Amino acid sequence: xxxxxxxxxxxxxxxxxxxxxxxxxxxxxxxxxxxxxxxxxxxxxxxxxxxxxxxxxxxxxxxxxxxxxxxxxxxxxxxxxxxxxxxxxxxxxxxxxxxxxxxxxxxxxxxxxxxxxxxxxxxxxxxxxxxxxxxxxxxxxxxxxxxxxxxxxxxxxxxxxxxxxxxxxxxxxxxxxxxxxxxxxxxxxxxxxxxxxxxxxxxxxxxxxxxxxxxxxxxxxxxxxxxxxxxxxxxxxxxxxxxxxxxxxxxxxxxxxxxxxxxxxxxxxxxxxxxxxxxxxxxxxxxxxxxxxxxxxxxxxxxxxxxxxxxxxxxxxxxxxxxxxxxxxxxxxxxxxxxxxxxxxxxxxxxxxxxxxxxxxxxxxxxxxxxxxxxxxxxxxxxxxxxxxxxxxxxxxxxxxxxxxxxxxxxxxxxxx
Amino acid sequence: xxxxxxxxxxxxxxxxxxxxxxxxxxxxxxxxxxxxxxxxxxxxxxxxxxxxxxxxxxxxxxxxxxxxxxxxxxxxxxxxxxxxxxx
Numbered sequence: 001x002x003x004x005x006x007x008x009x010x011x012x013x014x015x016x017x018x019x020x021x022x023x024x025x026x027x028x029x030x031x032x033x034x035x036x037x038x039x040x041x042x043x044x045x046x047x048x049x050x051x052x053x054x055x056x057x058x059x060x061x062x063x064x065x066x067x068x069x070x071x072x073x074x075x076x077x078x079x080x081x082x083x084x085x086x087x088x089x090x091x092x093x094x095x096x097x098x099x100x101x102x103x104x105x106x107x108x109x110x111x112x113x114x115x116x117x118x119x120x121x122x123x124x125x126x127x128x129x130x131x132x133x134x135x136x137x138x139x140x141x142x143x144x145x146x147x148x149x150x151x152x153x154x155x156x157x158x159x160x161x162x163x164x165x166x167x168x169x170x171x172x173x174x175x176x177x178x179x180x181x182x183x184x185x186x187x188x189x190x191x192x193x194x195x196x197x198x199x200x201x202x203x204x205x206x207x208x209x210x211x212x213x214x215x216x217x218x219x220x221x222x223x224x225x226x227x228x229x230x231x232x233x234x235x236x237x238x239x240x241x242x243x244x245x246x247x248x249x250x251x252x253x254x255x256x257x258x259x260x261x262x263x264x265x266x267x268x269x270x271x272x273x274x275x276x277x278x279x280x281x282x283x284x285x286x287x288x289x290x291x292x293x294x295x296x297x298x299x300x301x302x303x304x305x306x307x308x309x310x311x312x313x314x315x316x317x318x319x320x321x322x323x324x325x326x327x328x329x330x331x332x333x334x335x336x337x338x339x340x341x342x343x344x345x346x347x348x349x350x351x352x353x354x355x356x357x358x359x360x361x362x363x364x365x366x367x368x369x370x371x372x373x374x375x376x377x378x379x380x381x382x383x384x385x386x387x388x389x390x391x392x393x394x395x396x397x398x399x400x401x402x403x404x405x406x407x408x409x410x411x412x413x414x415x416x417x
Numbered sequence: 418x419x420x421x422x423x424x425x426x427x428x429x430x431x432x433x434x435x436x437x438x439x440x441x442x443x444x445x446x447x448x449x450x451x452x453x454x455x456x457x458x459x460x461x462x463x464x465x466x467x468x469x470x471x472x473x474x475x476x477x478x479x480x481x482x483x484x485x486x487x488x489x490x491x492x493x494x495x496x497x498x499x500x501x502x503x504x
Contacts (some may be wrong), residue, residue: 240463251459299435301464399455
């Protein structure tokens with residue numbers, strides 16, 4: 001079924017009886033060429049690009065819950081390519097380019113909105129750092145404009161510019177940054193993969209990984225054993241548990257990141273805005289809710305809910321920056337499990353076990369990476385060598401100390417990012 | 418979450434700074450080799466469930482506390498001073 005304006009019109013005039021489920025719900029076969037563990041955004045996009053770019057369609061995606069039920073359906077939906085370090089900057093640049101052609105490619109409206117992202121700064125030192133970052137983004141071929149205080153005022157007149165502690169000095173504007181409808185991204189990739197013959201197996205939890213003589217043979221699941229020539233692990237916050245099934249220990253700690261959404265309001269925030277003096281970033285969804293988030297709770301957790309101190313910090317930071325939001329009522333908050341690496345950058349690599357690959361460590365930045373991560377992971381699985389855009393995401397960089405990508409400059413150590 | 422400091426008693430989590438898994442109690446020999454140090458510095462069991470980690474009572478008595486807790490429910494089972502846990 002192809003979506004188009006004409007189709008919407010036709011269905012509207014004929015009682016909307018022609019719509020069909022966007023993907024099948026197949027029984028798992030006993031044997032696949034490739035099994036992807038994890039049906040989140042990254043797993044679905046991996047399966048999609050395996051089929052689309054490499055013609056590999058004897059593929060299953062195993063999801064323990066349902067499609068769109070994890071972090072891909074609960075995040076702050078920000079899409080950007082404003083990284084500084086080599087390795088990261090080329091990867092996110094690659095991912096943003098895939099975003100820009102995604103709707104056409106998937107024939108699916110993911111509501112990708114390049115409304116512009118503004119990272120604010122509040123001191124001379126911060127301005128220098130952002131100017132340097134902007135130059136790196138421009139030299140990568142992406143876009144960045146350094147705004148002074150009046151430039152920011154034109155775009156964001158509602159900020160508290162003269163806050164006594166954190167006056168706004170300016171901002172780094174990334175016009176191609178923005179947001180996308182997170183559920184639609186999962187659904188679009190799921191539909192695209194399914195249409196090309198990939199089996200999406202929901203309610204199917206992997207309970208073991210079969211390895212013989214250093215080579216992967218398949219997986220054990222709650223819906224029976226499945227043989228596979230190659231297996232890809234892409235399970236975000238659960239990476240530690242799934243890797244343990246293959247006898248591996250990863251450089252990952254799982255932490256909670258909270259996010260919040262208010263009641264629907266009339267359009268008032270037209271960009272993605274981030275505060276430079278506390279962890280707070282916000283955009284407004286197309287439904288009108290203010291979607292905002294903060295920092296990690298900063299201790300290992302799988303609770304999928306946060307504690308009050310970070311909620312307080314985020315609300316305080318929001319009020320310091322834009323007091324006009326003070327009367328908006330918060331509808332809900334949630335906590336996602338983030339797979340944090342010591343340097344804050346991800347891993348897309350082989351594992352040392354033949355035929356077993358891993359894509360993990362997306363920390364709190366996985367959503368914008370959904371197209372790029374799937375594209376590069378599919379390339380790695382299909383061709384057994386890394387994609388050029390992800391060649392720095394090595395698993396052994398912590399042991400060797402070579403090629404660490406510590407964007408924040410806080411040190412390659414757990415619990416600092 | 419509230420944590421019972423063995424010296425000060427039950428306190429709000431805001432008084433504590435989290436250091437990470439309690440691997441620091443078992444520091445490898447300086448000459449143990451890069452694999453041992455990789456395990457110590459980077460690789461984590463990262464359990465969903467019972468775990469032991471190190472917290473510093475930065476807003477209180479400055480003690481290092483070993484906390485045994487559940488990462489899924491946030492229940493705290495037990496706390497002890499790091500210097501006693503190590504001994």
